Amino acid sequence: MAKRLTMLLLFLSSLTFFLSFNASLPISDPVESNYALTAKEMVLTGDWMSPQIYGHYWFDKPIMVYWLLAISFKIFGITDFAARFPAGLFSAASVTFTYWFGQKIFSNTKTALLSSLVLATSLEFWVLAKMVITDSILFFYTSITLAMLYLGLKNTGSKWYVSLAYMAAGLAVLTKGPVGLVLPGLIICSYIMISRQWQLFRKVFILPGIFAFLIIAAPWYVKMYQLHGTNFLDTFLGLHNYLRATVSEHPKDNVFYYYLVLFPISLLPWSGIFIKSMGVVRKELSSSQLIYLTNWSILTIIFYTMMATKYPTYVFPASFPAALLIGYTLGKMQSLKDRKVWWWLSIPAIALLLLISLSSRFIPTAASWTMLYIGAFVSIALILWKQLKGNVYHLPQIIAIVTVIMNLFLIHNGLIPLAETRSAKSISAELPAERARIASYGEYSTSAVFYSGYNIPRLIHEEEPQQLGTWAGKYTMPTQTIREFTSDTSMSYILVSNKDNRNFMNEPFSKQFSPVATRNAITLYQRVANHND
Known part of the structure; x- marks a missing residue:
């Protein structure tokens, strides 16, 4: 029981x-x-x-x-x-x-x-x-x-x-x-x-x-x-x-x-x-x-x-x-009564806490990391005290509890903002509910299809070859030539990742589109009404 x-x-x-x-x-x-x-x-x-x-x-x-x-x-x-x-x-x-x-x-x-x-x-x-x-x-x-x-x-x-x-x-x-x-x-x-x-x-x-x-x-x-x-x-x-x-x-x-x-x-x-x-x-x-x-x-x-x-x-x-x-x-x-052997646990645990603390420098977020730094400092001090002076018998349980608490904080303040930078969820909320034409330029975002429900082709030039080579079979997203997409004058939108934005702006057809929203490294462009092609 x-x-x-x-x-x-x-x-x-x-x-x-x-x-x-x-x-x-x-x-x-x-x-x-x-x-x-x-x-x-x-x-x-x-x-x-x-x-x-x-x-x-x-x-x-x-x-x-x-x-x-x-x-x-x-x-x-x-x-x-x-x-x-x-x-x-x-x-x-x-x-x-x-x-x-x-x-x-x-x-x-x-x-x-x-x-x-x-x-x-x-x-x-x-x-x-x-x-x-x-x-x-x-x-x-x-x-x-x-x-x-x-x-x-x-x-x-x-x-x-x-x-x-x-x-x-x-x-x-x-x-x-x-x-x-x-x-x-x-x-x-x-x-x-x-x-x-x-x-x-x-x-x-x-x-x-x-x-x-x-x-x-x-x-x-x-x-x-x-x-x-x-x-x-x-x-x-x-x-x-x-x-x-x-x-x-x-x-x-x-x-x-x-x-x-x-x-x-x-x-x-x-x-x-x-x-x-x-x-x-x-x-x-x-x-x-x-x-x-x-x-x-x-x-x-x-x-x-x-x-x-x-x-x-x-x-x-x-x-x-x-x-x-x-x-x-x-x-x-x-x-065992050998306290020195527990350094095999204490040193990697301290290294992980420091790694979690340093990760804040590489995660784009507006959240405050102050509590994480305080938590890491207190945790490291507790581990060192247990290692040097305290009872090391419960050190594994203490480290497990500390790890859970620090991980929960990292998930909330770190992993969620990091996932948002790699997701089209926010920008998909800016799309019309229905009856629009959506395309993707450059880096393709499958999450945009998941969240929006739209069929979103990746725009390619007519002379651009389809995915060729050893791993061509991995790429199954739909494609459409730029000429085909822009020839339809109905309500149209294009999703462009920030790293592809310069290339997009250098495209002649980009003049037909105007930015309407930017969310998490993706910009949404809408076709300008009555644009003279």
Whole structure:
């Protein structure tokens, strides 16, 4: 009963944290708006099978994230809060599941609770918990897959655990594609080889599990092939999976140390303890739990390091085993009297507080940062006092609480204004409710389509080629030539980002338009009535 109550309180408190201020956090470009608009079109068209954007089929991601967003839109309406609800919900579920799994493998309530607190307050985790992307959902399903596989290898009733793992893998494949099965398969196989327990392969590859996976994952893919044929395979598997793995979308990021730098940053303020946990694992090589978790986190990083295209969120699933390793290490540290070892926690925590304070210099906002500076100063003083003179036993809990408070302040005063600078929500409110012609010049804002409901083409010159090259298939926004758009003399508007404003003003046709509003780095131009072309 106490365990269930703890899990309920963990879920509700983390859900409250992750959903805080979401109603005020606008959908941003260029990533979030693609997911939000696709789900919106799913609701409006009633087509819940084939993802589409701008009225055209779009095979960037599988269906799961769009289903979840569309369901949220149906429940809460097509709002910012609804768009961010699934990520917050699944993140809260991941924190709760961390506690449950920690109890299972460590049989220690304190370690399980510390692990869940670590996960909830890690830098990347709480940021992604508020974003309209697939990562928080994939994180949850991948964590269940690998956790259940481990329990299936080590416990009685193994077939049930392994079957649950296959079911979760099926849901992961519906969320992100083949990686939802491939990565867990590599991790579990590598663990079996490292531990040299070859007989465990019999427990992993079971027909009920494979059948459950196919029942969940296969129908949508089969239906998509029936509806769209090789176009679906070429775009989804070819462009968005195989090509990203073999051709770097951002060549400057394709360096071997990319995740070696980003992953410790993503774990702040707990990154020092993660490094410390590697020493703990070396001393306890007989612990199958620690070996499994270490293999899980390290192999995830290696796997994505080998991929040509690199994104900061790709190794996000490694945060789950990392949080458990950190929770275990913190529990061990609390049983020691060595105060010096706690610098592994205090220094990264202080660094994070300083980073949050310095971020105010780079975030455009009219809000006052005074309370944040005071909070950071008091928090750093408290951490240093605990480190040098006080009782360090409760230092992890204190840092978790401080992190939550500072993050809430940063979200309100920082992330919301920052998202507004990357969103067309405000400028869309200046558009007529209907019967206008809207176009976009230069940088394209999908959020303008999401908020306004207008079909907004990107203006191009007649001699300008359509998107060509390796990644041409990613760009699906509608286009229209400048001559075609300006030849229609009905009420017309053009959205221009500030960085494209000079180029726009140098266009001969810009004389036909006059600025009527500027909101968050986007200017709205209206066609001048009775202009003599």
